[in-house]
Amino acid sequence: MKKSKVTIYEVAGKANVSLATVSRVLNYPEKVKASTRERVMGVINELGYRPNAIARGLASRKSTFIGIVVPDFSRASVAEAVNGIALLANQYGYQILVFPAEGENRSSKDVWADVVASQVDGVLYLNDLVTDKDVEYMNTMSVPIVIANVLLDKDQTMPTVNIDYERAAYEITKKLISRGRKQIMLAQTRREYSMNNAKEIGYLRALKEAGIDPIVLRTSGKPHVNYPVVTDFLRKTTVDAIIGVRDSIAVACLNVAMDLGHNVPNDIEVYGFQNTRTALLARPQLSTIDVPTFEIGKRSMEMLSILMNDEPLDQNAVIIPYGIVERGSTKQ
8 A cells, every 4th residue: 555645744743843843954954953953854764754845945045935825716705815915925026825725635734734845934824614723733833824814713813804704794684684584594605614604693693683583504615516405495495585605605596596486686685795706797786795805815915024024013803894785686
């Protein structure tokens, strides 16, 4: 059986040193005391560890490299945030390395091993499927990290840039209630994403205040999965409003509702989240929460640059204002 690839985490664990120490042994051995260097090299040879070629190549670089951890580029919101990051990174003269967090057999350990091996000077974390392991690895990093458009537990102190997702969901749910809607469905993801969980909390809070029972459908973010799931659900369940945690999910619900003979927005009103191009392509066009992801990317890059220059931040948790865009899928 083929032996699995040895990671930098295994080397650090066996040598009882930090990840940063292993990286320094590989790239700047003269900066590590002899006894530690010999112990780490002994483990490297024993385990047969082969460092990432990128780490070797960056050892003598003069440029500043920023690592961006993303879920994937299929989401319009991710692309917009990266565009905002790239705008400022170019102005600052920084180089960008992107690390996809999602993929077949790709774990948090794999992602952070790649980040560490690449010797970046700072990290922007945009992957909203954040796990306890991710937070654990982030806390071991010896370079600044800023969390962009991702929610962490309230006891975490890492710098963050977000909108108030809970408040946004609460606000649009209250709008629907004020217009007489009483069977409001939340089209939620099956996987637990940090921001979507906050949206559900806001939705449930508004319904509880109004004494209305929640209707939650958990589905996939993939269109080919959404349509049959939503179709089956709406055939069995009466709703008069729908909130999708993403524009793409909201549009799938809008299309299915119309295919089943409902009038949008008279019979069923629909809101989405993010205000992506998908919202404009829908017919009727989708009402949605406008999440300024480009601005979130810019602000997070600005904060990271401040931290990399060893300067203090004015705010550790930045909340960017959001908007509500009313279009044809809701009654105004």
